[in-house]
Amino acid sequence: MSIPPSAPAGKQRRAQETRAKLIEAGIALFSEQGYHQTSSKKIARRAGVAVGSFYNHFTDKKELLLTIHKEHVARIHAMVAESLAAADFGASGVHGRKLIGAIIHQTLRLHDLSPDLHRQISALVYSDPDFAEMGRSEEAHAVEQIMALLEAHRDRLRVDDLRSACQVVVQAIEAVVHGIKIFGQPEGADAQLDALGDMIHRFLFRD
Amino acid sequence: MSIPPSAPAGKQRRAQETRAKLIEAGIALFSEQGYHQTSSKKIARRAGVAVGSFYNHFTDKKELLLTIHKEHVARIHAMVAESLAAADFGASGVHGRKLIGAIIHQTLRLHDLSPDLHRQISALVYSDPDFAEMGRSEEAHAVEQIMALLEAHRDRLRVDDLRSACQVVVQAIEAVVHGIKIFGQPEGADAQLDALGDMIHRFLFRD
Amino acid sequence: MSIPPSAPAGKQRRAQETRAKLIEAGIALFSEQGYHQTSSKKIARRAGVAVGSFYNHFTDKKELLLTIHKEHVARIHAMVAESLAAADFGASGVHGRKLIGAIIHQTLRLHDLSPDLHRQISALVYSDPDFAEMGRSEEAHAVEQIMALLEAHRDRLRVDDLRSACQVVVQAIEAVVHGIKIFGQPEGADAQLDALGDMIHRFLFRD
Amino acid sequence: MSIPPSAPAGKQRRAQETRAKLIEAGIALFSEQGYHQTSSKKIARRAGVAVGSFYNHFTDKKELLLTIHKEHVARIHAMVAESLAAADFGASGVHGRKLIGAIIHQTLRLHDLSPDLHRQISALVYSDPDFAEMGRSEEAHAVEQIMALLEAHRDRLRVDDLRSACQVVVQAIEAVVHGIKIFGQPEGADAQLDALGDMIHRFLFRD
DNA sequence: TATGAATGAGCATTCATTCAT
DNA sequence: GATGAATGAATGCTCATTCAT
Numbered sequence: 001m002s003i004p005p006s007a008p009a010g011k012q013r014r015a016q017e018t019r020a021k022l023i024e025a026g027i028a029l030f031s032e033q034g035y036h037q038t039s040s041k042k043i044a045r046r047a048g049v050a051v052g053s054f055y056n057h058f059t060d061k062k063e064l065l066l067t068i069h070k071e072h073v074a075r076i077h078a079m080v081a082e083s084l085a086a087a088d089f090g091a092s093g094v095h096g097r098k099l100i101g102a103i104i105h106q107t108l109r110l111h112d113l114s115p116d117l118h119r120q121i122s123a124l125v126y127s128d129p130d131f132a133e134m135g136r137s138e139e140a141h142a143v144e145q146i147m148a149l150l151e152a153h154r155d156r157l158r159v160d161d162l163r164s165a166c167q168v169v170v171q172a173i174e175a176v177v178h179g180i181k182i183f184g185q186p187e188g189a190d191a192q193l194d195a196l197g198d199m200i201h202r203f204l205f206r207d
Numbered sequence: 208m209s210i211p212p213s214a215p216a217g218k219q220r221r222a223q224e225t226r227a228k229l230i231e232a233g234i235a236l237f238s239e240q241g242y243h244q245t246s247s248k249k250i251a252r253r254a255g256v257a258v259g260s261f262y263n264h265f266t267d268k269k270e271l272l273l274t275i276h277k278e279h280v281a282r283i284h285a286m287v288a289e290s291l292a293a294a295d296f297g298a299s300g301v302h303g304r305k306l307i308g309a310i311i312h313q314t315l316r317l318h319d320l321s322p323d324l325h326r327q328i329s330a331l332v333y334s335d336p337d338f339a340e341m342g343r344s345e346e347a348h349a350v351e352q353i354m355a356l357l358e359a360h361r362d363r364l365r366v367d368d369l370r371s372a373c374q375v376v377v378q379a380i381e382a383v384v385h386g387i388k389i390f391g392q393p394e395g396a397d398a399q400l401d402a403l404g405d406m407i408h409r410f411l412f413r414d
Numbered sequence: 415m416s417i418p419p420s421a422p423a424g425k426q427r428r429a430q431e432t433r434a435k436l437i438e439a440g441i442a443l444f445s446e447q448g449y450h451q452t453s454s455k456k457i458a459r460r461a462g463v464a465v466g467s468f469y470n471h472f473t474d475k476k477e478l479l480l481t482i483h484k485e486h487v488a489r490i491h492a493m494v495a496e497s498l499a500a501a502d503f504g505a506s507g508v509h510g511r512k513l514i515g516a517i518i519h520q521t522l523r524l525h526d527l528s529p530d531l532h533r534q535i536s537a538l539v540y541s542d543p544d545f546a547e548m549g550r551s552e553e554a555h556a557v558e559q560i561m562a563l564l565e566a567h568r569d570r571l572r573v574d575d576l577r578s579a580c581q582v583v584v585q586a587i588e589a590v591v592h593g594i595k596i597f598g599q600p601e602g603a604d605a606q607l608d609a610l611g612d613m614i615h616r617f618l619f620r621d
Numbered sequence: 622m623s624i625p626p627s628a629p630a631g632k633q634r635r636a637q638e639t640r641a642k643l644i645e646a647g648i649a650l651f652s653e654q655g656y657h658q659t660s661s662k663k664i665a666r667r668a669g670v671a672v673g674s675f676y677n678h679f680t681d682k683k684e685l686l687l688t689i690h691k692e693h694v695a696r697i698h699a700m701v702a703e704s705l706a707a708a709d710f711g712a713s714g715v716h717g718r719k720l721i722g723a724i725i726h727q728t729l730r731l732h733d734l735s736p737d738l739h740r741q742i743s744a745l746v747y748s749d750p751d752f753a754e755m756g757r758s759e760e761a762h763a764v765e766q767i768m769a770l771l772e773a774h775r776d777r778l779r780v781d782d783l784r785s786a787c788q789v790v791v792q793a794i795e796a797v798v799h800g801i802k803i804f805g806q807p808e809g810a811d812a813q814l815d816a817l818g819d820m821i822h823r824f825l826f827r828d
Numbered sequence: 829t830a831t832g833a834a835t836g837a838g839c840a841t842t843c844a845t846t847c848a849t
Numbered sequence: 850g851a852t853g854a855a856t857g858a859a860t861g862c863t864c865a866t867t868c869a870t
Contacts, residue, residue: 674851
């Protein structure tokens with residue numbers, strides 16, 4: 001009779017499992033075959049679940065992908081927060097060029113998580129309003145974070161409009177990392193990353 | 208003897224007209240509704256021709272969009288060539304910051320041509336291998352052009368690896384311009400463009 | 415606990431009904447209009463179900479016809495087995511000519527089941543590899559059966575290579591029966607069947 | 622002004638050439654891809670001719686195939702007539718078994734001409750009334766010919782109803798040859814042909 | 829919640845045929 | 850006769866979604 005709230009009953013646990021299987025299947029199929037080539041039927045089949053169950057958990061495949069992406073972003077934010085805490089980039093002694101390099105490196109690492117899925121989502125950012133909105137808010141988040149980071153080095157910065165500067169920096173990093181990780185040109189990657197770091201450093205720091 | 212080569216005979220002219228109508232309809236629909244929401248039937252209807260005629264001229268809608276884009280790119284290259292010839296950016300007297308500003312401005316203008324179509328193609332660059340390849344080659348072209356432009360100012364440049372520098376610069380410009388023209392944030396656009404120009408200028412030029 | 419395995423639950427029963435309706439419609443249309451003139455849409459309409467339902471049950475119309483034919487062949491094999499058991503053709507006292515006559519008669523009866531469908535399948539045996547394969551295996555089956563039948567009369571046979579003899583016999587019977595049942599020349603049918611029986615009898619039996 | 626009737630003028634000759642090219646293309650495509658997979662457009666393309674030209678010469682692809690087949694049959698009849706004249710099978714001294722063997726051999730040879738085309742036509746004999754009619758008349762022709770051949774050996778024959786006997790014989794030969802040439806089982810072919818010859822010989826000849 | 833059969837609009841594509849040049 | 854662009858009905862098939870069990 002008494003169901004402990006912290007340990008969900010069998011029915012609830014089963015539902016959670018179904019949901020998890022659908023998410024996993026969605027990640028696999030969206031990555032392998034692309035968003036438009038993936039149908040709810042395929043997802044259900046891959047998850048080993050009935051089509052109806054798919055619609056019990058998600059209104060359509062777009063919602064599934066948004067869900068997947070949100071969880072992905074949450075995990076990334078956690079990773080970033082952890083990295084920042086560990087590295088203590090705020091310490092005023094850190095050299096500017098090193099800080100920039102660390103930021104770039106961080107971005108690179110984030111793209112290692114699931115580059116194929118990322119590629120599909122990037123496509124939707126261009127073609128679907130909901131994903132476009134998501135992309136904007138993620139970018140804004142990144143801008144806030146970098147601004148906070150640079151705040152500690154205020155006196156060594158040579159830019160007046162820090163927000164605009166950070167927007168441009170974030171977009172430049174994102175673009176170069178995409179070029180490397182999504183369009184996959186490993187040749188010249190290191191040289192490009194060096195150039196990127198130099199560019200941003202000279203832009204932001206007085207010296 | 209009786210067929211002037213410059214004025215194509217009736218059958219050929221009619222074919223060209225149909226082709227033109229299909230291209231126009233394709234541009235309109237791809238821009239308005241997006242690539243995946245546009246079907247060959249819709250295109251034919253909008254062009255005022257039969258479905259069969261669509262397939263007489265193009266193997267499928269992808270080929271139509273590639274054709275459209277290729278013509279678009281050709282027009283852009285022509286425009287750029289013309290601008291370069293007119294402005295004489297090679298003159299060694301031109302100030303570096305001004306040159307960068309001009310390049311950015313040029314890129315901005317190109318995106319005014321048909322931003323909605325551009326947005327759809329950008330999506331496909333992420334999700335379709337053929338468009339990805341096209342994107343790569345266009346970027347390479349832009350890099351070549353900027354390298355040629357900077358060659359005239361060699362002694363005032365502070366970068367060693369000019370190619371990597373130009374790749375990063377091209378990607379940064381493209382990213383910021385996309386943010387403004389495609390995701391449409393006019394607020395702060397000018398500030399961002401200034402920041403972008405400053406960043407590139409400080410990166411490339413000794414002073 | 416509560417679902418009797420012998421009486422399928424509602425969903426399953428409904429599916430079986432739909433399947434049955436599709437098969438029936440397929441038989442009717444393939445017979446009336448021929449294989450190539452029959453489309454999945456027509457079949458679905460005739461069966462009173464949606465096109466999608468057709469594809470829930472069969473991958474395409476070829477699979478439907480193969481299914482129909484397999485069930486048909488299974489029924490025929492059952493009939494033949496029954497006839498053989500009833501008639502006791504193995505009894506050594508049976509006269510050779512009578513045995514041959516019985517085999518021919520049996521083949522004739524099989525062709526009464528659905529001659530129009532049989533005609534369509536015969537066409538496909540010539541033009542489609544899958545049906546060709548099926549035709550081969552059915553012929554092989556018939557050869558085995560007749561060989562088994564003749565084994566009991568070994569000492570009265572005048573052929574050495576029984577397998578080759580049976581192959582030729584099976585093909586001859588099939589050909590003549592087709593001439594009568596499929597190309598429908600009732601005039602002279604009896605005379606031809608007599609001739610066929612005599613031919614085979616004189617070929618196989620010493621007397 | 623005066624056009625020699627035996628040497629057709631340029632226009633007529635060109636028409637004949639077009640027709641010939643279409644026939645050749647038809648033979649190639651019907652053989653390679655099958656009747657239903659071949660379209661008038663494909664035929665015209667293969668012939669290096671406009672679609673319209675196809676319809677100038679034939680009402681549809683069926684008429685083309687009928688034409689092809691008729692010419693084919695005419696050539697075969699000529700071959701057979703020639704063979705008969707050369708071999709003098711009528712000579713009363715010829716042994717019956719040898720005669721039968723020669724007839725079978727002749728049939729085999731005819732099937733070497735274009736087995737793939739023959740296969741396609743055989744399919745149509747089952748599925749199309751016009752081809753069925755053609756098949757019937759060819760068979761009747763073969764029956765007449767064999768009857769004429771056997772007439773010379775009347776006194777050595779043991780059958781009363783010669784027509785029915787010949788019908789059965791023709792069908793048996795055709796069936797076994799199809800098994801070998803069209804369904805291609807070279808293993809056992811010789812044994813089957815021997816059996817076939819023995820069967821017919823024992824059937825028709827007193828000794 | 830879970831199931832999976834049913835739905836029918838929609839899609840990409842082909843085809844035989846016409847007809848103005 | 851020759852041409853080949855135009856036609857639009859038809860084909861095979863997929864899809865997101867519903868709903869009775």
